[in-house]
Amino acid sequence: MEALFLAMFKALVAGLLMGLVFALVALGLTIIFGVMDVVNFAHGEFLMVGMYATLLTAPLLGVDPVLTLPFSALVGAGLGVLCYHGLIRHLLRGPTIAQLFGTFGLMLFLRNLALMIMGSEPMIVHQGILVGKSFVVGPGIVLGATKLAAAALSLGAFWGAWWLIDRTKTGKALTATSLDKEAAMYMGISTERVNALAWALGGASVAVAGGLLVNFWPVDPNVGLLFTMIAFATVALGGFGSIKGALVAGVLIGMIVQAPPVWDAMLRLVGSDAAEGFTIHSLKYTFVYLIYFLIMVVRPQGLFGWKQ
Amino acid sequence: MALLEVREVSKDFGGLRANDRISFQVGADEVVGLIGPNGAGKTTLFNCVAGYYPVSGGQVFFDGQDITPLKDFQVCRLGLARTFQIFQASGDLSVAENVMVGAFVRTGSRRKARAKAEEWLEFLGIADAGGLMLSELPVARQKRVALATALASDPKLLLLDEVAAGLNAAEVDGLVKLLTRIHREKGLALLLTEHVMEMVMALSHRVVVLESGRKIAEGEPAQVVKDPEVIRAYLGDHLVSGENGHA
Amino acid sequence: MEAIRNAFDFSDFPRLDMTVAGAALVFLLAFPALPHSSFAMATMIQFLMFSLYGMGWNTIGGYAGQVDLGKAQYVGIGAYTTAVMMVRWDVPFWVSMPVGMALAVGWSFIIGYPLFKLKGHYFAIATIATSLVLKDLFEVWDFVGGAKGLELPLRGNFPDFLYLQFREDYYYFYILLAMFLAGLLFINGFRHSRLGYQLRAIKDNEDVARSLGINVHWCKIKAYAVATAYVAMVGSFHACYNFNIEPEDTMSLDLSVLIAMMAMLGGAGSLWGPIIGASILVPMRSYLGSWLGGQAGLAGLDLVIYGAIIMLIAAVQPRGVWGMVEAVRGRRRGV
Structure with missing residues (x-):
């Protein structure tokens, strides 16, 4: 029984920390969707670019990985704007199918470009003030400094993005466009510029998430798909276009992903001999896909959604 | 009654x-x-x-x-058939095919559906437009296509x-x-x-x-x-x- | 009777199209007799398989306009049914293939019912999610060999028409070609059928379609089932042809997208689209892959080019190659 409680507590803490990063990953997707109803399949690849950006620039500049985050943000924003002007803008004229395939092509392009340049070996940050340090919080509960910092900084970045959208004039133009594109146009807001801004903001936030993640999550060219799916599930759960929803849903998804040890502990507790060596742990991301499906069918507007 | x-x-x-x-x-x-x-x-x-x-x-x-x-x-x-205020069929179907979709309410046969469609296009005076796309017609004729489509369902x-x-x-x-x-x-x-x-x-x-x-x-x-x-x-x-x- | 006549009715295509199609058919029939490398033969078989995948996808993705990115799960069901039945119970291909198709179609009804409550992006992502769930489950399911997959036993007496085991590829080629022709005729009948017309009406405008007595939800599920039957059939064939299957190569998202891409590139919602798409993409993929992929430092370049082409097509001509042909002719005919 004690083992179960311990597993639950660990899952809660680990889920909260992981979930805050997931929230930041999903933020960019939800901003872009809210403003222009486009789903970016290459979202996870943006994250990958952010991961590599931090990984490569830290030794290059000789600074700690944490300090390269602004640079990652810049890379992400640049990538976002480039993709918007180079591709997305042209896809908007076509049917939905063209948008889906266009961003899918972008995903293949970025993923394999990374494969060409970086190779397929997984890489991770080895040196930095956070790496290898940890805090012992309680009996059997150890928190890695990298995860703690990632969660805290994610929350910070999330707050920053929210402030930008909710408190600045540019951000208000963004909100206005997502509420009613035509009305915003009549008020003199340029849709083009707002769209580009959404992609810059979306790219920057997900790249920062990548920079935080790479401190404890190895990066390889194929890392993107999992995070794209996590972001889709998060955004669906929170409600497409909802920023508050992304935060809450991110944490929930984080906890769901970290929960399988709890189920395993429960199974052991009831003495189930269901499949020797089989652990629910290996299915932890399957739950993420299932959640997306169930949420969309049962409650398509998500927890806080207003678009449907 | x-x-x-x-x-x-x-x-x-x-x-x-x-x-x-x-x-x-x-x-x-x-x-x-x-x-x-x-x-x-x-x-x-x-x-x-x-x-x-x-x-x-x-x-x-x-x-x-x-x-x-x-x-x-x-x-x-x-x-009980109806027409819509805005009749937009932009995509894949020609005028005659649109009307056939109406006729398919009563028959599974393409031959019969086509015959029915042609009959209604004739009746509504747009038989010459059968092979065109809807977007190629002026509004007044588009409305007739919408009528023909609804009528072909035998209401x-x-x-x-x-x-x-x-x-x-x-x-x-x-x-x-x-x-x-x-x-x-x-x-x-x-x-x-x-x-x-x-x-x-x-x-x-x-x-x-x-x-x-x-x-x-x-x-x-x-x-x-x-x-x-x-x-x-x-x-x-x-x-x-x-x-x-x-x- | 009329269904059979419809299947053979190509009268809405101009003579030029039918001449090209006839020439292509003659070429396909004669191909094994022409001098060719084994690599070319393998590519040709891939072309036929992906044409069939694309034709199937076209019913739901093209004619009905519902972007389905989860077809790989049904390839997997087909392939695994054949493999499991052969490995465990010694069942021949010609029995296990229809069983696999039936299982896949059954599963597609269960999945399709909730799935088609969704539209547009939401639908597309949900199809990915369902496919990934099934793949994850297969990876931990010992009965089907888990992540390692299954290997089909070699029976030793070549050629074995019952179990589809041959030394020479041309046996596979002709069997697949027969499936391809049957599949093509079926689709030709399908697009002339009531369901075919109704699906295109649904793609245009669902409200109008419903007002014309069309049960939109049910029609989509039926089209989805037809698409599923096609890919499951090819999946079964794939298992025999490859002798070895695993979740990663039969159920991955990449395969799902590739299937949709064939039809999309060639022209979704047109009869020839998937075939044209496969005839471009498959050779490009295998030859680019073998030329570039093998060289050190260039791994991935083929897929970079591939991704770029997809982006270009999506941005410039979302109706694909067939859309270009129509633009040149100035007419939208022969869907």
Whole structure:
């Protein structure tokens, strides 16, 4: 029984920390969707670019990985704007199918470009003030400094993005466009510029998430798909276009992903001999896909959604 | 026995009551006009009758059957067809193929569907447009395609939602003649909502007037237009009671 | 009777199209007799397989306009049914293939019912999610070999028409070609059928479609089932042809997208689209892959080019190659 409680507590803490990063990953997707109803399949690849950006620039500049985050943000924003002007803008004229395939092509392009340049070996940050340090919080509960910092900084970045959208004039133009594109146009807001801004903001936030993640999550060219799916599930759960929803849903998804040890502990507790060596742990991301499906069918507007 | 009987039908959107306990009937060989100022709830009522919206209260009977719980596609199969205000078919189907989709309600055979489609295109005077795409036609002819598509489903009653919108006087005239022919020669009952009053007056045997979601009058067209309440609804209170202000 | 006539009715295509199609058919029939490398033969078989995948996808993705990115799960069901039945119970291909198709179609009804409550992007992502769930489950399911997959036993007496085991590829080629022709005729009948017309009406405008007596939800599920039957059939074939299957190569998202891409590139919602798409993408993929992928430092370049082409097509001509042909002719005919 004690083992179960311990597993639950660990899952809660680990889920909260992981979930805050997931929230930041999903933020960019939800901003872009809210403003222009486009789903970016290459979202996870943006994250990958952010991961590599931090990984490569830290030794290059000789600074700690944490300090390269602004640079990652810049890379992400640049990538976002480039993709918007180079591709997305042209896809908007076509049917939905063209948008889906266009961003899918972008995903293949970025993923394999990374494969060409970086190779397929997984890489991770080895040196930095956070790496290898940890805090012992309680009996059997150890928190890695990298995860703690990632969660805290994610929350910070999330707050920053929210402030930008909710408190600045540019951000208000963004909100206005997502509420009613035509009305915003009549008020003199340029849709083009707002769209580009959404992609810059979306790219920057997900790249920062990548920079935080790479401190404890190895990066390889194929890392993107999992995070794209996590972001889709998060955004669906929170409600497409909802920023508050992304935060809450991110944490929930984080906890769901970290929960399988709890189920395993429960199974052991009831003495189930269901499949020797089989652990629910290996299915932890399957739950993420299932959640997306169930949420969309049962409650398509998500927890806080207003678009449907 | 009326072909269509609308009994105490209400429709709420959130807190807003768009239709409030409306009742009327359409006989098997009747043409009934449904009129009223903008926002009176005509299109909503239409959508309730056609099964496009579920009603909030009341019942709809068609051909002796309670169709209140039925969906729009089931209603169509019983012989109640409708047109839409905006008929947009942009994609893959040619004019004749569009009409065939209507004919497929009654047959699974492509040959029969094509024959039926050609028959209706001929009747509506657009046989020459069969091979074109809808977007290649002028608005007046697009409306005829929409009519042909609905008619090809072999309805007993046809609901026409603002078919004259966007047409000029000559085109409206042609449409009135056409609808008269459809009614007389094919024996169809018609229920139409319309902004263009001349059209309603020329076609309808009976008119039902809605205002703010309620039925305020019903009767022969010539009578109804003299009804003070109808005049007030259309022209507004200040014009009727305060004529001196404008004199 | 009329269904059979419809299947053979190509009268809405101009003579030029039918001449090209006839020439292509003659080429396909004669291909094994022409001098060719084994690599070319393998590519040709891939072309036929992906044509069939694309034709199937086209019913739901093209004619009905519902972007389905989860077809790989049904390839997997087909492939695994054949493999499991052969490995465990010694069941021949011609029995296990229809069983696999039936299982896949059954599963597609279960999945399709909730799935088609969704539209547009939401639908597309949900199809990915369902496919990934099934793949994850297969990876931990010992009965089907988990992540390692299954290997089909070699029976030793070549050629074995019952179990589809051959030394020479041309046996596979002709069997697949027969499936391809049957599949093509079926689709040709399908697009002339009531369902075919109704699906295109649904793609245009669902409200109007419903007002014309069309049960939109059910029609989509039926089209989805037809698409599923096609990919499951090819999946079964794939298991016999490869002798070895695993979740990663039969159920991955990449395969799902590739299937959709064939039809999309060639022209979704047109009869020839998937075939044209496969005839471009499959050779490009295998030859680019073998030329570039093998060289050190260039791994991935083929897929970079591939991604770029997809982006270009999506941005410039979302109706694909067939859309270009129609634009040149100035007419949209022969869907």
